[in-house]
Amino acid sequence: MAEIKAAIFDFDGTLVDSEHYHYNSWVEVLKDYDAQLDYDYYIKTYAGTPSPINAKAIIAQFDLPISEEELIYKRERMAEKLVKESEVEFMPFAIETLDFFKEKGIPIYLVTGSPRNNVEFLLEKTGIAKYFEFEITRTDVKNSKPDPESYLTAIEKINLPKENMIVFEDTRTGVASAKGAGLECMAIQGNPNLKENVEAADKILDDLQQATQYLEKEGRI
Template identity: 25%
Template structure:
Protein backbone atom coordinates (compact mmCIF):
# COMPACT_ATOMS: atom_id res chain seq x y z
CA UNK A 1 0.00 0.00 0.00
CA UNK A 2 1.24 3.47 -0.83
CA UNK A 3 2.07 5.35 2.37
CA UNK A 4 4.05 8.36 1.12
CA UNK A 5 3.96 10.64 -1.92
CA UNK A 6 7.12 12.68 -2.49
CA UNK A 7 6.58 15.89 -4.45
CA UNK A 8 9.14 17.92 -6.29
CA UNK A 9 8.23 21.60 -5.88
CA UNK A 10 9.24 23.80 -8.83
CA UNK A 11 7.17 22.83 -11.84
CA UNK A 12 5.06 20.37 -9.84
CA UNK A 13 3.48 22.22 -6.92
CA UNK A 14 4.07 25.73 -8.20
CA UNK A 15 5.09 27.21 -11.52
CA UNK A 16 8.18 29.13 -10.43
CA UNK A 17 10.34 27.93 -13.31
CA UNK A 18 9.82 31.16 -15.32
CA UNK A 19 11.05 33.15 -12.31
CA UNK A 20 14.08 30.88 -11.93
CA UNK A 21 14.73 31.15 -15.68
CA UNK A 22 14.65 34.94 -15.66
CA UNK A 23 16.82 35.16 -12.54
CA UNK A 24 19.40 32.77 -13.99
CA UNK A 25 19.60 34.49 -17.36
CA UNK A 26 19.83 37.92 -15.76
CA UNK A 27 22.77 36.61 -13.80
CA UNK A 28 24.33 34.88 -16.80
CA UNK A 29 24.30 38.26 -18.54
CA UNK A 30 25.92 39.88 -15.51
CA UNK A 31 28.61 37.19 -15.53
CA UNK A 32 29.08 37.48 -19.29
CA UNK A 33 28.65 33.76 -20.00
CA UNK A 34 26.84 32.42 -23.11
CA UNK A 35 24.53 29.80 -21.59
CA UNK A 36 22.21 28.45 -24.28
CA UNK A 37 18.62 27.34 -23.81
CA UNK A 38 19.71 23.75 -24.46
CA UNK A 39 22.39 23.94 -21.78
CA UNK A 40 19.97 25.54 -19.34
CA UNK A 41 17.52 22.67 -19.87
CA UNK A 42 20.13 20.29 -18.43
CA UNK A 43 20.12 22.29 -15.20
CA UNK A 44 16.46 21.63 -14.38
CA UNK A 45 16.23 19.57 -11.20
CA UNK A 46 19.71 20.56 -10.03
CA UNK A 47 20.39 22.82 -7.05
CA UNK A 48 21.53 26.38 -7.73
CA UNK A 49 24.80 25.63 -5.96
CA UNK A 50 25.54 22.66 -8.22
CA UNK A 51 24.66 24.75 -11.30
CA UNK A 52 27.16 27.44 -10.37
CA UNK A 53 29.78 24.87 -9.46
CA UNK A 54 29.46 23.51 -12.99
CA UNK A 55 29.48 26.97 -14.58
CA UNK A 56 32.46 28.14 -12.54
CA UNK A 57 34.48 25.21 -13.79
CA UNK A 58 33.27 25.38 -17.40
CA UNK A 59 33.69 29.14 -17.87
CA UNK A 60 36.58 29.74 -15.48
CA UNK A 61 34.56 32.20 -13.39
CA UNK A 62 36.44 34.09 -10.68
CA UNK A 63 33.36 34.71 -8.55
CA UNK A 64 32.81 32.61 -5.44
CA UNK A 65 30.07 29.99 -5.82
CA UNK A 66 28.30 31.10 -2.65
CA UNK A 67 28.27 34.72 -3.82
CA UNK A 68 26.69 33.66 -7.11
CA UNK A 69 24.11 31.56 -5.25
CA UNK A 70 23.17 34.54 -3.07
CA UNK A 71 22.84 36.81 -6.11
CA UNK A 72 20.57 34.30 -7.86
CA UNK A 73 18.44 34.05 -4.70
CA UNK A 74 18.22 37.84 -4.51
CA UNK A 75 16.96 38.07 -8.09
CA UNK A 76 14.49 35.21 -7.58
CA UNK A 77 13.09 36.58 -4.30
CA UNK A 78 12.47 40.00 -5.79
CA UNK A 79 10.47 38.58 -8.70
CA UNK A 80 8.66 36.07 -6.47
CA UNK A 81 7.49 38.77 -4.07
CA UNK A 82 6.44 41.13 -6.85
CA UNK A 83 4.43 38.58 -8.87
CA UNK A 84 0.87 38.88 -7.58
CA UNK A 85 -0.39 36.33 -10.14
CA UNK A 86 1.74 33.45 -8.89
CA UNK A 87 -0.31 30.47 -7.72
CA UNK A 88 -0.17 26.72 -7.24
CA UNK A 89 -0.49 24.67 -10.39
CA UNK A 90 -4.08 23.80 -11.35
CA UNK A 91 -5.40 20.76 -9.50
CA UNK A 92 -2.41 20.25 -7.23
CA UNK A 93 -4.03 21.54 -4.01
CA UNK A 94 -7.06 19.32 -4.67
CA UNK A 95 -4.74 16.31 -5.06
CA UNK A 96 -2.78 17.21 -1.91
CA UNK A 97 -5.98 17.53 0.14
CA UNK A 98 -7.35 14.26 -1.28
CA UNK A 99 -4.16 12.38 -0.38
CA UNK A 100 -4.21 13.74 3.17
CA UNK A 101 -7.86 12.74 3.59
CA UNK A 102 -6.73 9.21 2.75
CA UNK A 103 -3.92 9.44 5.36
CA UNK A 104 -1.15 9.38 2.75
CA UNK A 105 1.97 11.10 4.09
CA UNK A 106 3.36 13.92 1.94
CA UNK A 107 6.98 15.03 1.66
CA UNK A 108 8.51 17.72 -0.53
CA UNK A 109 11.98 16.96 -1.91
CA UNK A 110 13.13 19.92 -3.98
CA UNK A 111 16.42 21.10 -5.40
CA UNK A 112 15.39 24.59 -4.28
CA UNK A 113 17.01 26.20 -1.25
CA UNK A 114 15.44 25.92 2.19
CA UNK A 115 14.68 29.65 2.02
CA UNK A 116 12.82 29.29 -1.28
CA UNK A 117 10.86 26.26 -0.09
CA UNK A 118 9.88 28.20 3.05
CA UNK A 119 8.84 31.18 0.93
CA UNK A 120 6.50 29.03 -1.14
CA UNK A 121 5.09 27.14 1.86
CA UNK A 122 4.45 30.33 3.82
CA UNK A 123 2.78 32.14 0.94
CA UNK A 124 0.45 29.28 0.04
CA UNK A 125 -0.15 27.69 3.45
CA UNK A 126 1.29 24.27 2.68
CA UNK A 127 2.85 23.39 6.04
CA UNK A 128 -0.25 21.64 7.34
CA UNK A 129 -0.09 19.05 4.54
CA UNK A 130 3.59 18.04 4.52
CA UNK A 131 5.45 16.19 7.25
CA UNK A 132 8.92 16.96 5.87
CA UNK A 133 10.57 19.53 3.59
CA UNK A 134 13.91 18.48 2.08
CA UNK A 135 16.19 20.85 0.19
CA UNK A 136 18.81 19.97 -2.39
CA UNK A 137 21.22 22.40 -0.73
CA UNK A 138 21.82 19.74 1.94
CA UNK A 139 23.31 17.29 -0.56
CA UNK A 140 26.71 17.30 -2.24
CA UNK A 141 25.18 16.14 -5.53
CA UNK A 142 21.88 17.17 -7.12
CA UNK A 143 19.36 15.01 -8.92
CA UNK A 144 19.84 12.70 -10.87
CA UNK A 145 21.70 11.49 -7.77
CA UNK A 146 19.00 9.62 -5.79
CA UNK A 147 20.16 10.79 -2.33
CA UNK A 148 17.39 13.35 -1.83
CA UNK A 149 14.63 10.83 -2.52
CA UNK A 150 16.25 8.13 -0.40
CA UNK A 151 16.42 10.65 2.44
CA UNK A 152 12.77 11.53 1.91
CA UNK A 153 11.73 7.88 2.26
CA UNK A 154 13.95 7.55 5.32
CA UNK A 155 12.46 10.60 7.05
CA UNK A 156 8.96 9.40 6.18
CA UNK A 157 9.84 6.00 7.68
CA UNK A 158 8.51 4.41 4.50
CA UNK A 159 10.08 1.70 2.30
CA UNK A 160 10.81 2.98 -1.20
CA UNK A 161 8.35 0.39 -2.55
CA UNK A 162 5.58 2.19 -0.63
CA UNK A 163 6.51 5.63 -2.00
CA UNK A 164 5.69 7.54 -5.17
CA UNK A 165 7.61 10.50 -6.58
CA UNK A 166 5.95 13.21 -8.69
CA UNK A 167 8.47 15.05 -10.87
CA UNK A 168 8.60 17.24 -13.97
CA UNK A 169 12.29 17.16 -14.92
CA UNK A 170 14.45 14.45 -16.49
CA UNK A 171 17.02 14.74 -13.70
CA UNK A 172 14.31 14.24 -11.08
CA UNK A 173 12.77 11.27 -12.85
CA UNK A 174 16.20 9.66 -13.16
CA UNK A 175 16.82 10.27 -9.44
CA UNK A 176 13.52 8.66 -8.47
CA UNK A 177 14.19 5.58 -10.59
CA UNK A 178 17.75 5.32 -9.24
CA UNK A 179 16.22 5.32 -5.75
CA UNK A 180 13.91 2.47 -6.76
CA UNK A 181 10.76 4.59 -6.42
CA UNK A 182 7.74 4.56 -8.74
CA UNK A 183 7.73 7.90 -10.57
CA UNK A 184 4.90 9.90 -12.10
CA UNK A 185 6.13 12.61 -14.48
CA UNK A 186 4.06 15.74 -14.90
CA UNK A 187 4.45 17.38 -18.30
CA UNK A 188 4.46 21.02 -17.30
CA UNK A 189 4.35 23.99 -19.68
CA UNK A 190 8.07 24.32 -18.99
CA UNK A 191 9.03 20.67 -19.55
CA UNK A 192 10.06 21.32 -23.14
CA UNK A 193 13.33 19.57 -23.82
CA UNK A 194 12.86 17.24 -20.85
CA UNK A 195 13.08 13.52 -21.65
CA UNK A 196 10.64 11.90 -19.23
CA UNK A 197 10.66 8.43 -20.80
CA UNK A 198 12.05 6.79 -17.64
CA UNK A 199 8.91 7.64 -15.69
CA UNK A 200 6.47 4.86 -14.88
CA UNK A 201 3.58 7.10 -15.84
CA UNK A 202 3.26 10.49 -17.56
CA UNK A 203 0.40 12.91 -16.87
CA UNK A 204 -0.51 16.28 -18.34
CA UNK A 205 -2.98 17.38 -15.68
CA UNK A 206 -3.29 16.74 -11.96
CA UNK A 207 -6.95 15.95 -12.63
CA UNK A 208 -5.62 12.59 -13.84
CA UNK A 209 -4.56 11.70 -10.29
CA UNK A 210 -6.40 11.02 -7.05
CA UNK A 211 -5.73 9.06 -3.88
CA UNK A 212 -7.80 6.19 -5.32
CA UNK A 213 -5.92 6.16 -8.65
CA UNK A 214 -2.61 6.19 -6.81
CA UNK A 215 -3.76 3.21 -4.70
CA UNK A 216 -4.60 1.42 -7.94
CA UNK A 217 -0.95 1.37 -9.05
CA UNK A 218 0.24 -0.49 -5.95
CA UNK A 219 0.14 -3.91 -7.66
CA UNK A 220 2.49 -2.54 -10.34
CA UNK A 221 5.00 -1.53 -7.68
CA UNK A 222 4.79 -4.91 -5.92
CA UNK A 223 5.08 -6.94 -9.13
Protein backbone atom coordinates (compact mmCIF):
# COMPACT_ATOMS: atom_id res chain seq x y z
CA MET A 1 0.00 0.00 0.00
CA ALA A 2 1.13 3.53 -0.79
CA GLU A 3 2.54 6.08 1.64
CA ILE A 4 -0.03 8.44 3.15
CA LYS A 5 0.62 12.04 2.08
CA ALA A 6 -2.83 13.54 2.75
CA ALA A 7 -5.38 12.86 5.50
CA ILE A 8 -9.02 13.78 4.83
CA PHE A 9 -11.52 13.85 7.69
CA ASP A 10 -15.26 13.95 7.90
CA PHE A 11 -16.46 16.31 10.64
CA ASP A 12 -19.68 15.30 12.41
CA GLY A 13 -19.31 11.99 14.21
CA THR A 14 -15.69 11.53 13.12
CA LEU A 15 -13.95 14.46 14.79
CA VAL A 16 -16.74 16.20 16.68
CA ASP A 17 -19.44 14.48 18.71
CA SER A 18 -22.21 16.58 17.22
CA GLU A 19 -24.72 14.00 16.02
CA HIS A 20 -26.91 14.52 19.08
CA TYR A 21 -27.25 18.19 18.15
CA HIS A 22 -28.52 17.19 14.74
CA TYR A 23 -30.94 14.67 16.24
CA ASN A 24 -32.24 17.09 18.88
CA SER A 25 -32.71 19.81 16.29
CA TRP A 26 -34.97 17.50 14.28
CA VAL A 27 -36.84 16.55 17.46
CA GLU A 28 -37.48 20.19 18.38
CA VAL A 29 -38.65 21.14 14.89
CA LEU A 30 -40.90 18.09 14.58
CA LYS A 31 -42.67 18.96 17.83
CA ASP A 32 -44.56 21.61 15.86
CA TYR A 33 -46.10 18.79 13.83
CA ASP A 34 -46.69 16.31 16.69
CA ALA A 35 -44.15 13.98 15.12
CA GLN A 36 -41.64 11.93 17.11
CA LEU A 37 -38.35 10.73 15.65
CA ASP A 38 -36.89 7.68 17.38
CA TYR A 39 -33.20 8.11 18.25
CA ASP A 40 -32.03 4.63 17.25
CA TYR A 41 -33.91 4.88 13.96
CA TYR A 42 -32.41 8.32 13.35
CA ILE A 43 -28.84 7.13 13.99
CA LYS A 44 -29.22 4.13 11.71
CA THR A 45 -31.15 5.90 8.95
CA TYR A 46 -30.33 9.60 8.94
CA ALA A 47 -27.01 10.16 10.76
CA GLY A 48 -24.30 11.57 8.53
CA THR A 49 -26.71 12.42 5.72
CA PRO A 50 -27.01 16.06 4.57
CA SER A 51 -30.16 17.94 5.56
CA PRO A 52 -31.68 18.15 2.04
CA ILE A 53 -31.80 14.35 1.75
CA ASN A 54 -33.06 13.89 5.31
CA ALA A 55 -35.69 16.61 4.95
CA LYS A 56 -37.22 14.91 1.93
CA ALA A 57 -37.31 11.54 3.72
CA ILE A 58 -38.68 12.95 6.98
CA ILE A 59 -41.45 14.86 5.20
CA ALA A 60 -42.47 11.59 3.55
CA GLN A 61 -42.12 9.59 6.78
CA PHE A 62 -44.44 11.87 8.76
CA ASP A 63 -46.48 13.32 5.87
CA LEU A 64 -45.54 16.84 6.93
CA PRO A 65 -47.33 19.89 5.45
CA ILE A 66 -44.10 21.81 4.82
CA SER A 67 -41.69 22.31 1.94
CA GLU A 68 -38.24 20.77 1.99
CA GLU A 69 -36.64 24.21 1.90
CA GLU A 70 -38.61 25.47 4.90
CA LEU A 71 -37.93 22.33 6.93
CA ILE A 72 -34.21 22.54 6.17
CA TYR A 73 -34.14 26.19 7.21
CA LYS A 74 -35.94 25.49 10.51
CA ARG A 75 -33.77 22.47 11.28
CA GLU A 76 -30.48 24.23 10.61
CA ARG A 77 -31.43 27.32 12.61
CA MET A 78 -32.38 25.05 15.52
CA ALA A 79 -29.07 23.16 15.24
CA GLU A 80 -27.15 26.45 15.33
CA LYS A 81 -29.07 27.48 18.45
CA LEU A 82 -28.37 24.19 20.24
CA VAL A 83 -24.66 24.25 19.38
CA LYS A 84 -24.25 27.84 20.57
CA GLU A 85 -25.90 27.00 23.89
CA SER A 86 -23.84 23.87 24.58
CA GLU A 87 -20.28 22.65 24.96
CA VAL A 88 -18.96 20.77 21.96
CA GLU A 89 -17.19 17.49 22.66
CA PHE A 90 -14.64 15.75 20.46
CA MET A 91 -14.78 12.12 19.42
CA PRO A 92 -12.25 9.86 21.19
CA PHE A 93 -8.64 10.61 20.18
CA ALA A 94 -9.70 13.31 17.70
CA ILE A 95 -7.20 15.95 18.85
CA GLU A 96 -4.46 13.39 19.35
CA THR A 97 -5.00 12.17 15.79
CA LEU A 98 -4.90 15.66 14.31
CA ASP A 99 -1.70 16.32 16.25
CA PHE A 100 -0.30 13.01 15.04
CA PHE A 101 -0.68 13.91 11.37
CA LYS A 102 0.50 17.47 11.94
CA GLU A 103 3.66 16.27 13.69
CA LYS A 104 4.30 13.86 10.81
CA GLY A 105 4.06 16.75 8.35
CA ILE A 106 1.03 15.23 6.61
CA PRO A 107 -1.50 17.86 5.43
CA ILE A 108 -5.01 17.55 6.85
CA TYR A 109 -8.25 18.39 5.04
CA LEU A 110 -11.92 18.49 6.00
CA VAL A 111 -14.79 17.22 3.83
CA THR A 112 -18.25 17.51 5.37
CA GLY A 113 -21.91 17.39 4.46
CA SER A 114 -22.70 20.27 6.80
CA PRO A 115 -23.20 23.85 5.51
CA ARG A 116 -20.20 26.19 5.64
CA ASN A 117 -21.63 28.63 8.20
CA ASN A 118 -22.20 25.81 10.71
CA VAL A 119 -18.77 24.31 10.07
CA GLU A 120 -16.92 27.61 10.42
CA PHE A 121 -18.74 28.36 13.68
CA LEU A 122 -17.80 24.97 15.13
CA LEU A 123 -14.21 25.20 13.93
CA GLU A 124 -13.86 28.55 15.66
CA LYS A 125 -15.65 27.40 18.80
CA THR A 126 -13.53 24.26 19.15
CA GLY A 127 -10.27 25.90 18.08
CA ILE A 128 -9.34 23.25 15.50
CA ALA A 129 -9.49 25.37 12.33
CA LYS A 130 -5.69 25.65 12.50
CA TYR A 131 -5.27 21.99 11.58
CA PHE A 132 -6.89 22.11 8.14
CA GLU A 133 -5.44 23.22 4.82
CA PHE A 134 -8.98 23.73 3.53
CA GLU A 135 -12.57 22.64 4.12
CA ILE A 136 -15.08 21.35 1.55
CA THR A 137 -18.63 21.78 2.87
CA ARG A 138 -22.11 21.14 1.51
CA THR A 139 -22.22 24.81 0.52
CA ASP A 140 -19.24 24.37 -1.81
CA VAL A 141 -20.70 21.66 -4.05
CA LYS A 142 -23.83 21.01 -6.05
CA ASN A 143 -24.26 17.45 -4.79
CA SER A 144 -23.13 16.62 -1.26
CA LYS A 145 -22.58 13.20 0.32
CA PRO A 146 -23.33 10.41 -0.57
CA ASP A 147 -22.51 11.83 -4.01
CA PRO A 148 -18.72 11.76 -4.58
CA GLU A 149 -18.55 15.40 -5.71
CA SER A 150 -17.21 16.67 -2.37
CA TYR A 151 -14.29 14.25 -2.41
CA LEU A 152 -13.65 14.71 -6.13
CA THR A 153 -13.38 18.44 -5.44
CA ALA A 154 -10.92 17.76 -2.62
CA ILE A 155 -8.84 15.45 -4.82
CA GLU A 156 -8.54 18.13 -7.48
CA LYS A 157 -7.45 20.75 -4.94
CA ILE A 158 -4.98 18.50 -3.11
CA ASN A 159 -3.38 17.49 -6.41
CA LEU A 160 -1.83 14.21 -5.28
CA PRO A 161 -2.39 10.66 -6.54
CA LYS A 162 -5.46 9.09 -4.93
CA GLU A 163 -3.40 6.23 -3.54
CA ASN A 164 -1.53 8.70 -1.32
CA MET A 165 -4.75 9.90 0.33
CA ILE A 166 -6.70 8.39 3.23
CA VAL A 167 -10.25 9.27 4.30
CA PHE A 168 -11.79 8.90 7.76
CA GLU A 169 -15.59 8.61 7.88
CA ASP A 170 -18.20 7.24 10.27
CA THR A 171 -21.41 6.76 8.26
CA ARG A 172 -22.73 4.93 5.22
CA THR A 173 -23.22 8.14 3.25
CA GLY A 174 -19.70 9.33 3.99
CA VAL A 175 -18.12 6.02 3.06
CA ALA A 176 -20.17 5.90 -0.16
CA SER A 177 -19.00 9.40 -1.07
CA ALA A 178 -15.32 8.61 -0.50
CA LYS A 179 -15.42 5.25 -2.25
CA GLY A 180 -17.38 6.75 -5.13
CA ALA A 181 -14.48 9.15 -5.64
CA GLY A 182 -12.05 6.23 -5.73
CA LEU A 183 -10.46 6.93 -2.35
CA GLU A 184 -9.34 4.58 0.38
CA CYS A 185 -11.66 5.00 3.34
CA MET A 186 -11.35 3.93 6.96
CA ALA A 187 -14.63 3.84 8.86
CA ILE A 188 -14.36 4.93 12.49
CA GLN A 189 -17.39 3.38 14.12
CA GLY A 190 -17.37 2.20 17.73
CA ASN A 191 -21.06 1.32 17.87
CA PRO A 192 -21.41 -2.43 17.11
CA ASN A 193 -24.97 -1.89 15.89
CA LEU A 194 -23.80 0.55 13.22
CA LYS A 195 -20.79 -1.31 11.82
CA GLU A 196 -22.94 -2.92 9.13
CA ASN A 197 -23.72 0.59 7.88
CA VAL A 198 -20.07 1.13 6.95
CA GLU A 199 -19.17 -2.31 5.62
CA ALA A 200 -18.20 -0.77 2.25
CA ALA A 201 -15.18 0.87 3.91
CA ASP A 202 -11.69 -0.52 3.33
CA LYS A 203 -11.18 -0.90 7.08
CA ILE A 204 -13.56 -0.57 10.05
CA LEU A 205 -12.06 0.46 13.39
CA ASP A 206 -13.46 1.47 16.77
CA ASP A 207 -11.65 4.79 17.11
CA LEU A 208 -9.08 7.08 15.54
CA GLN A 209 -6.24 5.82 17.71
CA GLN A 210 -6.70 2.35 16.26
CA ALA A 211 -6.57 3.90 12.80
CA THR A 212 -3.23 5.67 13.28
CA GLN A 213 -1.75 2.61 14.99
CA TYR A 214 -2.84 0.45 12.07
CA LEU A 215 -1.35 2.83 9.48
CA GLU A 216 1.94 2.99 11.40
CA LYS A 217 2.07 -0.79 11.70
CA GLU A 218 1.53 -1.09 7.95
CA GLY A 219 4.44 1.31 7.39
CA ARG A 220 2.33 3.83 5.53
CA ILE A 221 3.20 6.79 7.75
